[in-house]
Amino acid sequence: xxxxxxxxxxxxxxxxxxxxxxxxxxxxxxxxxxxxxxxxxxxxxxxxxxxxxxxxxxxxxxxxxxxxxxxxxxxxxxxxxxxxxxxxxxxxxxxxxxxxxxxxxxxxxxxxxxxxxxxxxxxxxxxxxxxxxxxxxxxxxxxxxxxxxxxxxxxxxxxxxxxxxxxxxxxxxxxxxxxxxxxxxxxxxxxxxxxxxxxxxxxxxxxxxxxxxxxxxxxxxxxxxxxxxxxxxxxxxxxxxxxxxxxxxxxxxxxxxxxxxxxxxxxxxxxxxxxxxxxxxxxxxxxxxxxxxxxxxxxxxxxxxxxxxxxxxxxxxxxxxxxxxxxxxxxxxxxxxxxxxxxxxxxxxxxxxxxxxxxxxxxxxxxxxxxxxxxxxxxxxxxxxxxxxxxxxxxxxxxxxxxxxxxxxxxxxxxxxxxxxxxxxxxxxxxxxxxxxxxxxxxxxxxxxxxxxxxxxxxxxxxxxxxxxxxxxxxxxxxxxxxxxxxxxxxxxxxxxxxxxxxxxxxxxxxxxxxxxxxxxxxxxxxxxxxxxxxxxxxxxxxxxxxxxxxxxxxxxxxxxxxxxxxxxxxxxxxxxxxxxxxxxxxxxxxxxxxxxxxxxxxxxxxxxxxxxxxxxxxxxxxxxxxxxxxxxxxxxxxxxxxxxxxxxxxxxxxxxxxxxxxxxxxxxxxxxxxxxxxxxxxxxxxxxxxxxxxxxxxxxxxxxxxx
Ligand code: ADP
Ligand code: MG
Numbered sequence: 001x002x003x004x005x006x007x008x009x010x011x012x013x014x015x016x017x018x019x020x021x022x023x024x025x026x027x028x029x030x031x032x033x034x035x036x037x038x039x040x041x042x043x044x045x046x047x048x049x050x051x052x053x054x055x056x057x058x059x060x061x062x063x064x065x066x067x068x069x070x071x072x073x074x075x076x077x078x079x080x081x082x083x084x085x086x087x088x089x090x091x092x093x094x095x096x097x098x099x100x101x102x103x104x105x106x107x108x109x110x111x112x113x114x115x116x117x118x119x120x121x122x123x124x125x126x127x128x129x130x131x132x133x134x135x136x137x138x139x140x141x142x143x144x145x146x147x148x149x150x151x152x153x154x155x156x157x158x159x160x161x162x163x164x165x166x167x168x169x170x171x172x173x174x175x176x177x178x179x180x181x182x183x184x185x186x187x188x189x190x191x192x193x194x195x196x197x198x199x200x201x202x203x204x205x206x207x208x209x210x211x212x213x214x215x216x217x218x219x220x221x222x223x224x225x226x227x228x229x230x231x232x233x234x235x236x237x238x239x240x241x242x243x244x245x246x247x248x249x250x251x252x253x254x255x256x257x258x259x260x261x262x263x264x265x266x267x268x269x270x271x272x273x274x275x276x277x278x279x280x281x282x283x284x285x286x287x288x289x290x291x292x293x294x295x296x297x298x299x300x301x302x303x304x305x306x307x308x309x310x311x312x313x314x315x316x317x318x319x320x321x322x323x324x325x326x327x328x329x330x331x332x333x334x335x336x337x338x339x340x341x342x343x344x345x346x347x348x349x350x351x352x353x354x355x356x357x358x359x360x361x362x363x364x365x366x367x368x369x370x371x372x373x374x375x376x377x378x379x380x381x382x383x384x385x386x387x388x389x390x391x392x393x394x395x396x397x398x399x400x401x402x403x404x405x406x407x408x409x410x411x412x413x414x415x416x417x418x419x420x421x422x423x424x425x426x427x428x429x430x431x432x433x434x435x436x437x438x439x440x441x442x443x444x445x446x447x448x449x450x451x452x453x454x455x456x457x458x459x460x461x462x463x464x465x466x467x468x469x470x471x472x473x474x475x476x477x478x479x480x481x482x483x484x485x486x487x488x489x490x491x492x493x494x495x496x497x498x499x500x501x502x503x504x505x506x507x508x509x510x511x512x513x514x515x516x517x518x519x520x521x522x523x524x525x526x527x528x529x530x531x532x533x534x535x536x537x538x539x540x541x542x543x544x545x546x547x548x549x550x551x552x553x554x555x556x557x558x559x560x561x562x563x564x565x566x567x568x569x570x571x572x573x574x575x576x577x578x579x580x581x582x583x584x585x586x587x588x589x590x591x592x593x594x595x596x597x598x599x600x601x602x603x604x605x606x607x608x609x610x611x612x613x614x615x616x617x618x619x620x621x622x623x624x625x626x627x628x629x630x631x632x633x634x635x636x637x638x639x640x641x642x643x644x645x646x647x648x649x650x651x652x653x654x655x656x657x658x659x660x661x662x663x664x665x666x667x668x669x670x671x672x673x674x675x676x677x678x679x680x681x682x683x684x685x686x687x688x689x690x691x692x693x694x695x696x697x698x699x700x701x702x703x704x705x706x707x708x
Contacts, residue, residue, distance in 0.1 A: 042229075362374075
């Protein structure tokens with residue numbers, strides 16, 4: 001039976017039980033786990049030289065013959081092997097020394113032919129390699145090669161020397177894998193080689209074959225042991241395409257399905273919307289108006305709306321969402337806003353409550369701690385759940401059994417914290433409500449396509465005109481004195497200040513402690529001020545009290561953890577001091593900074609950090625000082641951290657991304673997207689034999705084959 005990728009490692013005779021154990025401990029279970037492991041990097045060891053041509057400092061692969069071997073002792077014991085000499089066509093000699101590698105003594109002996117790879121150094125006039133990589137060659141084969149090199153000049157390529165040549169560790173481009181405890185890198189490399197050798201030539205890839213003209217078996221070989229760097233690139237591209245294709249296929253599937261799904265036609269009279277717009281002290285920006293119109297058109301169409309609303313912090317997404325919700329209520333249904341956290345749900349609720357003051361609409365809050373109804377309340381309590389209303393709540397309280405009846409619009413705030421699967425729960429159940437997804441953070445274009453390719457997109461690409469300028473400055477915490485003087489002057493001018501406590505992940509309690517000690521510090525500096533404290537361990541009521549006091553300008557300074565990151569809106573706050581700024585993520589810093597510059601006053605974001613130029617953490621701070629544009633920052637964040645970290649792959653619907661580097665490649669994503677759409681166009685039921693594996697991809701959400 002030929003080897004397959006799904007074979008378990010247990011069944012393999014080429015592994016000792018100790019090795020099997022080490023591999024299991026490193027989560028390698030199957031042949032595929034090993035062969036689909038991407039080398040961390042490659043070392044080009046192709047440059048092959050005879051000893052006679054080596055010079056001090058050079059790194060090369062060298063075919064040699066051992067004429068003596070034994071232990072030596074200088075300051076420490078080492079194993080020394082002398083090679084070349086009479087067996088070398090030029091009589092040249094080389095010393096090989098291994099320190100702390102006693103097993104080498106068991107492997108090497110006089111008379112052997114080796115290929116060694118390492119850096120040559122001259123000690124006392126003798127050419128030496130310290131701890132070179134090596135492999136033992138079959139005798140005739142090696143002799144053949146040594147001669148050929150001698151005849152062919154200095155650089156005959158070793159790897160083409162003879163038909164029996166098998167060089168794994170030297171004389172070729174060599175893969176370097178991440179370390180596995182209990183198994184040496186050489187042994188792992190050899191294992192990969194041996195497994196590859198046992199694979200059938202006609203091996204098919206798991207799932208759908210995205211590039212049938214480039215045999216999968218060959219691509220695997222090129223991934224691990226490329227003959228040329230170009231082959232490696234080609235292989236990585238093939239695997240990356242397969243990955244992009246998977247995510248794009250899911251997206252295309254969802255898009256196709258949602259396009260076929262009928263929603264309800266919502267005819268609106270615009271009464272509530274007009275009332276709201278007339279009561280606002282400002283006008284919608286033209287970008288906001290355009291987005292509202294796009295949403296209105298979707299809601300009026302018989303197709304279910306699936307739209308993404310993107311916009312920078314402070315661009316007025318929430319207001320657009322409220323407009324959409326009013327349109328929905330006017331058409332006689334319920335509109336729900338689903339927030340990722342309780343604090344945000346409450347904030348939206350309070351916000352809406354203010355904006356809708358005096359209007360005859362029912363507004364309800366549902367979180368695990370609070371249920372509240374304001375506005376119109378029906379006389380007959382039985383009627384309560386059927387009357388049109390605006391509903392704000394957390395996710396857990398608004399789906400499945402709690403799902404509101406007569407839901408015509410679901411607005412999902414901060415989609416990427418939920419992941420695609422949860423969105424589906426709203427999209428595809430019950431009466432097919434229209435769905436509007438709001439992202440709190442702008443995301444890079446390639447990711448928009450990857451994650452939200454199934455959605456129509458509205459972008460608010462303009463900030464309201466009344467916004468004050470924001471100056472961002474990077475300061476060393478040693479210069480606190482001048483910062484304090486500056487803070488005083490802003491406080492005297494009547495402005496308010498946020499102080500963000502250092503970021504402490506994983507522990508709410510320690511984060512609270514950090515915030516409390518930050519509070520103590522500032523109480524010492526500004527004894528005459530009342531200073532508020534906001535952190536994640538406060539109860540909703542306590543948070544409410546703190547926020548109300550700050551909003552009402554009763555407290556002038558607010559010490560806070562990242563809970564102020566989203567949604568908090570106090571236009572009079574003009575200064576934000578961020579401690580240990582380099583420990584925050586770039587997008588997170590941008591979100592934090594979005595809390596200031598919300599009124600007409602000039603604002604200042606001061607990033608405290610002792611990261612020096614060139615140090616990790618410094619670059620993102622420089623990006624932040626350079627630009628206020630959230631989309632630009634998202635691209636930079638993506639470039640600096642990669643997609644997995646930006647979105648958290650587990651939740652993002654990206655699955656296990658191995659070839660993440662390629663997710664930044666627009667062309668690849670477009671190609672995958674086109675391929676996916678073409679397949680679904682030609683074979684919507686996935687009935688062709690080559691398409692059957694694709695059913696797996698969409699299985700969790702699929703109802704293919706049942707009906708159109
Ligand atoms: P986002 O959700 O995009 O961060 P919000 O909707 O919370 O932005 O709006 C931020 C602030 O700007 C709120 O106080 C909101 O009332 C105000 N705002 C929204 N649209 C406008 C506008 N067109 N002109 C002036 N202020 C606006
Ligand atoms: Mg908002």
